[in-house]
Amino acid sequence: MKFPVEITVNGVKRRSEVEPRLLLVHYLRDVLEITGTHVGCETGICGACTVHLDDEAVKSCMVLAVQADGCSVTTVEGLASDGTLDDVQQGFWEEHGLQCGYCTPGLLMSAHDLLRKSPNPSAEEIRRAINGNLCRCTGYQTIVHSIQNAAQKMRAKKPAAAKQVQPAKLRTSKRKREQRRPATV
Ligand code: FES
Ligand code: FES
Secondary structure, eight states, rough: OEEEEEEEEEEEEEEEETTOOOOOHHHHISSOOOOOOOOOOOOSSSOTTEEEEEEEEEEEEEBBBGGGTTTEEEHHHHHHTTTBBHHHHHHHTTTTSSOSSSHHHHHHHHHHHHHOOOSSHHHHHHHHHTTTTTOSOHHHHHHHHHHHHHHHHHHHTTTTTOOOOOOHHHHHHHHHHHHOOTTTT
């Protein structure tokens, strides 16, 4: 049995019929063919599949596509605009925050999530924020430098807009997804 879902992905409304067991990461990659989000462990450990769901970083192998019904999803493809890297991508580029790049889409999304909540994070805060994103080849030092570089760029552009996110907003977002959880899964 399939369920209809409507999910806004990178600003575009997408309608599909999906099985209730379909993971969000497979919906993105296999149904929509948006393949920038990677699959690593499928058990919520590696973070390669991290996307934003209603502006909150989630591991898309831990979310069913039907739970994202009515939500907005941003993937790594939604970061650059008109072929120009965004500040976090540029930070990774300048500080050599990647080698093979397999973990990079997830790290970029986690970094964005952190910088939205904490525009001037300490190195320790960055390490805590990315502890759910495993990288097997770059080493974390340059990844931390990349996120610090990105934070600097973002603060330079929007000093007045750098506000802490209210925790209440995040709780509301989580509650909304819980309410959408279908009874059959
Ligand atoms: S594939 Fe989702 S956390 Fe590893
Ligand atoms: S850049 Fe290769 S796994 Fe992180």
